[in-house]
Amino acid sequence: MSLISYFSSETLIEFLRRSNYYAKQNRNEYSLKIYKAISDLYDWIDCPCNDDCNCKKYKCEKHLVRKKGVTFDDYYKHFLDCYVDSRSHDVVRKGRSSGRGSKSNQATNDIEDDWANISANTSKTHLLCSDWCDPLFESMARNFRPSGDTIYRAKWLSILCFDTFAAYDNGSVALLKRDFKKPPDFFNLMKRIREDIIIHLDKTGKSLQDFRKYDNPSEFFDAIPNDSLRPIGNIIDKLYLTL
Numbered sequence: 001m002s003l004i005s006y007f008s009s010e011t012l013i014e015f016l017r018r019s020n021y022y023a024k025q026n027r028n029e030y031s032l033k034i035y036k037a038i039s040d041l042y043d044w045i046d047c048p049c050n051d052d053c054n055c056k057k058y059k060c061e062k063h064l065v066r067k068k069g070v071t072f073d074d075y076y077k078h079f080l081d082c083y084v085d086s087r088s089h090d091v092v093r094k095g096r097s098s099g100r101g102s103k104s105n106q107a108t109n110d111i112e113d114d115w116a117n118i119s120a121n122t123s124k125t126h127l128l129c130s131d132w133c134d135p136l137f138e139s140m141a142r143n144f145r146p147s148g149d150t151i152y153r154a155k156w157l158s159i160l161c162f163d164t165f166a167a168y169d170n171g172s173v174a175l176l177k178r179d180f181k182k183p184p185d186f187f188n189l190m191k192r193i194r195e196d197i198i199i200h201l202d203k204t205g206k207s208l209q210d211f212r213k214y215d216n217p218s219e220f221f222d223a224i225p226n227d228s229l230r231p232i233g234n235i236i237d238k239l240y241l242t243l
Helices: 009-025 030-041 054-058 072-083 086-093 104-113 115-120 135-141 148-160 170-179 186-204 208-212 232-241
Strands: 042-046 062-066
Touching: 009 030, 009 186, 009 232, 030 042, 030 072, 054 208, 072 086, 072 104, 072 148, 104 115, 104 148, 135 148, 135 186, 148 170, 148 186, 148 232, 170 186, 170 232, 186 208, 208 232
Parallel strands: none
Antiparallel strands: 042 062
């Protein structure tokens, strides 16, 4: 049992509420940047899965799918907005070799080099689906261990698949590794998180739609509509950032 399955829905909501409170004090306003990234890069569609899919057990209603024609440059802009301090954007774009955000360069280059395959991917699943991870992204996620050195690889996978992968930072990756017994790679970390969410939903009787609504950044960010749905990966990210 880990954080998500251990605590009640009410407690998780309070964790997320506190996260949004402190996000409002941050000059980068990351919660708002995440919302803008979702709006620009993704569409919410009605759940396309058949009745045999695991997500149907949890009354899944919506899936987050990438918009057609979105370019690498579109993603890179939002990657910087969501995951790199605003004061470092220019130097990171120029290939900064040290300091804040510098480790994003190799991860970004790898994504750009493989953009033809990534942009052609049309997967419409999410973390609670039976076939929750497309082979392309599974291969990428199995290729690195969760650690302080792989923060930007996880963040890239997160923004490419907001409803499947969770970002982490130096503090939260240590908590994730402790909570999920030092997974051998990022794919197995997400697999264990998936299992923990399922335990939580089974124990509480909550639906996936309920889980998405645990996070309510609109309380502190007026520009975010009150009824906006939240990606699974972003909820996980914020839960572990609060501790």
